[in-house]
Amino acid sequence: xxxxxxxxxxxxxxxxxxxxxxxxxxxxxxxxxxxxxxxxxxxxxxxxxxxxxxxxxxxxxxxxxxxxxxxxxxxxxxxxxxxxxxxxxxxxxxxxxxxxxxxxxxxxxxxxxxxxxxxxxxxxxxxxxxxxxxxxxxxxxxxxxxxxxxxxxxxxxxxxxxxxxxxxxxxxxxxxxxxxxxxxxxxxxxxxxxxxxxxxxxxxxxxxxxxxxxxxxxxxxxxxxxxxxxxxxxxxxxxxxxxxxxxxxxxxxxxxxxxxxxxxxxxxxxxxxxxxxxxxxxxxxxxxxxxxxxxxxxxxxxxxxxxxxxxxxxxxxxxxxxxxxxxxxxxxxxxxxxxxxxxxxxxxxxxxxxxxxxxxxxxxxxxxxxxxxxxxxxxxxxxxxxxxxxxxxxxxxx
Amino acid sequence: xxxxxxxxxxxxxxxxxxxxxxxxxxxxxxxxxxxxxxxxxxxxxxxxxxxxxxxxxxxxxxxxxxxxxxxxxxxxxxxxxxxxxxxxxxxxxxxxxxxxxxxxxxxxxxxxxxxxxxxxxxxxxxxxxxxxxxxxxxxxxxxxxxxxxxxxxxxxxxxxxxxxxxxxxxxxxxxxxxxxxxxxxxxxxxxxxxxxxxxxxxxxxxxxxxxxxxxxxxxxxxxxxxxxxxxxxxxxx
Numbered sequence: 001x002x003x004x005x006x007x008x009x010x011x012x013x014x015x016x017x018x019x020x021x022x023x024x025x026x027x028x029x030x031x032x033x034x035x036x037x038x039x040x041x042x043x044x045x046x047x048x049x050x051x052x053x054x055x056x057x058x059x060x061x062x063x064x065x066x067x068x069x070x071x072x073x074x075x076x077x078x079x080x081x082x083x084x085x086x087x088x089x090x091x092x093x094x095x096x097x098x099x100x101x102x103x104x105x106x107x108x109x110x111x112x113x114x115x116x117x118x119x120x121x122x123x124x125x126x127x128x129x130x131x132x133x134x135x136x137x138x139x140x141x142x143x144x145x146x147x148x149x150x151x152x153x154x155x156x157x158x159x160x161x162x163x164x165x166x167x168x169x170x171x172x173x174x175x176x177x178x179x180x181x182x183x184x185x186x187x188x189x190x191x192x193x194x195x196x197x198x199x200x201x202x203x204x205x206x207x208x209x210x211x212x213x214x215x216x217x218x219x220x221x222x223x224x225x226x227x228x229x230x231x232x233x234x235x236x237x238x239x240x241x242x243x244x245x246x247x248x249x250x251x252x253x254x255x256x257x258x259x260x261x262x263x264x265x266x267x268x269x270x271x272x273x274x275x276x277x278x279x280x281x282x283x284x285x286x287x288x289x290x291x292x293x294x295x296x297x298x299x300x301x302x303x304x305x306x307x308x309x310x311x312x313x314x315x316x317x318x319x320x321x322x323x324x325x326x327x328x329x330x331x332x333x334x335x336x337x338x339x340x341x342x343x344x345x346x347x348x349x350x351x352x353x354x355x356x357x358x359x360x361x362x363x364x365x366x367x368x369x370x371x372x373x374x375x376x377x378x379x380x381x382x383x384x385x386x387x388x389x390x391x392x393x394x395x396x397x398x
Numbered sequence: 399x400x401x402x403x404x405x406x407x408x409x410x411x412x413x414x415x416x417x418x419x420x421x422x423x424x425x426x427x428x429x430x431x432x433x434x435x436x437x438x439x440x441x442x443x444x445x446x447x448x449x450x451x452x453x454x455x456x457x458x459x460x461x462x463x464x465x466x467x468x469x470x471x472x473x474x475x476x477x478x479x480x481x482x483x484x485x486x487x488x489x490x491x492x493x494x495x496x497x498x499x500x501x502x503x504x505x506x507x508x509x510x511x512x513x514x515x516x517x518x519x520x521x522x523x524x525x526x527x528x529x530x531x532x533x534x535x536x537x538x539x540x541x542x543x544x545x546x547x548x549x550x551x552x553x554x555x556x557x558x559x560x561x562x563x564x565x566x567x568x569x570x571x572x573x574x575x576x577x578x579x580x581x582x583x584x585x586x587x588x589x590x591x592x593x594x595x596x597x598x599x600x601x602x603x604x605x606x607x608x609x610x611x612x613x614x615x616x617x618x619x620x621x622x623x624x625x626x627x628x629x630x631x632x633x634x635x
């Protein structure tokens with residue numbers, strides 16, 4: 001995901017320059033990795049110690065994190081594992097760290113915080129290394145962290161020139177479309193530039209410091225308004241707050257837009273197949289919306305699936321769109337519902353029943369299983385991999 | 399594992415312990431139950447992590463005592479209070495860690511509770527909808543039957559010229575059927591409204607619950623929350 005963020009990057013020569021200065025000779029990668037493995041064997045105690053150490057030294061930093069730190073500790077360990085195991089493949093690591101640096105802007109991370117984090121990281125490693133902690137190890141870790149910090153800070157600084165750390169969003173309307181799906185319209189301030197199909201992280205006031213990604217369901221509009229489709233997840237902190245506590249006037253925060261499920265320019269000379277399961281509709285509706293603005297859009301067939309008929313929460317709007325544009329066909333699909341008069345069955349079955357799609361470009365979004373099944377089915381019927389487009393959640397989803 | 403399992407020089411880490419695999423037992427002879435072996439390995443892993451952590455604490459304690467001896471402080475001076483800034487800091491870190499773990503547990507409990515509540519609400523909604531559907535089917539079926547009977551009666555009566563009395567009877571029957579239809583319609587409407595009131599009431603309760611829970615934000619989910627329309631947030635230092 002980091003790789004897709006537009007424009008900004010720290011020169012790749014960054015790490016090489018350090019190497020040329022001869023510091024690379026001192027940095028013993030194998031020793032560093034061995035030490036990290038030993039420390040990581042202490043399990044959850046390690047991130048627990050790290051955050052407590054950080055918050056005691058710098059109480060003001062605590063406010064940047066959610067109440068529960070459980071998920072946070074997992075994220076920290078995962079990021080460290082990824083950094084330490086990739087420490088010698090500099091290109092991949094740089095892309096990852098740049099993304100991480102830009103991403104941390106919305107949490108309010110400043111250059112000063114990086115020093116604080118570095119000090120606590122060193123203290124944690126030292127504490128858990130016990131007798132095996134040596135001045136050489138300390139020097140290696142210090143050098144490694146300086147490098148990590150400087151790449152992250154560099155990417156964040158470059159990003160500052162281009163966009164704010166986050167956008168203020170004011171909820172303009174909240175429609176409850178079904179038992180568990182709400183449609184929100186949000187006015188961002190300042191204007192938010194994005195590509196149809198991308199998503200932003202949303203933080204709402206009643207769940208501070210918890211960010212969740214949602215796709216815009218419309219192409220960029222002149223008035224800047226964003227449409228979001230929010231599905232209530234049982235026990236889901238943010239989705240529950242968004243579906244039941246937001247009303248017109250609620251202010252939320254929006255992170256920078258990300259995602260690769262977008263139309264490639266120039267458009268290939270192929271017709272489009274869009275397959276959406278549940279609120280996976282949002283990015284695909286945005287793509288269809290974008291096409292309505294083109295002079296000669298390709299032919300588009302959109303399949304919109306849900307478990308039951310009442311899950312087709314946005315069918316009215318889609319049918320209106322199809323009535324206005326003869327190049328757009330919308331087929332609602334319901335998994336199983338004896339009363340439903342349209343297509344029934346799993347999305348991938350219904351889509352393949354509808355004929356040969358090998359000459360199309362396919363865009364898929366929805367529950368992971370549905371997307372994977374449909375992608376596999378399309379590939380099996382002769383569609384080339386580069387014709388099948390799905391969101392790459394990269395390192396943010398495991 | 400090709401070498402000896404416990405060798406002081408190259409100790410096995412808790413992680414390596416979990417990845418141990420055993421050869422499949424010879425045909426005709428049943429090996430251990432795989433699940434039990436895994437369960438045991440997890441238990442050993444947890445014990446191992448604890449031992450490692452204890453060892454680290456003990457090492458810290460040894461260092462502390464050693465420093466104290468070197469600095470010539472008489473033993474037992476700082477009775478129960480950690481001596482020196484470093485020890486005080488580690489003590490504070492431990493206290494804060496324990497507090498954080500407690501907070502995490504509270505949030506996890508609240509989240510599990512809210513999850514259960516929504517699941518139950520979903521089930522109840524399905525039950526209510528099914529019941530309503532059944533009831534409306536029943537009413538429709540009965541109305542249909544009555545109408546068919548009335549039509550058949552009317553048809554049978556048609557060929558014979560109708561006397562004034564027969565006409566009166568047919569009118570009465572028609573009036574009766576109209577009333578009957580009205581009653582059923584009213585009945586169905588009242589029933590549907592009752593269900594709607596029930597749902598509104600339940601939504602009100604839900605939002606009251608939400609407001610009460612307002613002060614205690616819930617934990618991030620381990621899974622992506624936006625159901626394919628997004629991903630879990632890449633939050634990490």
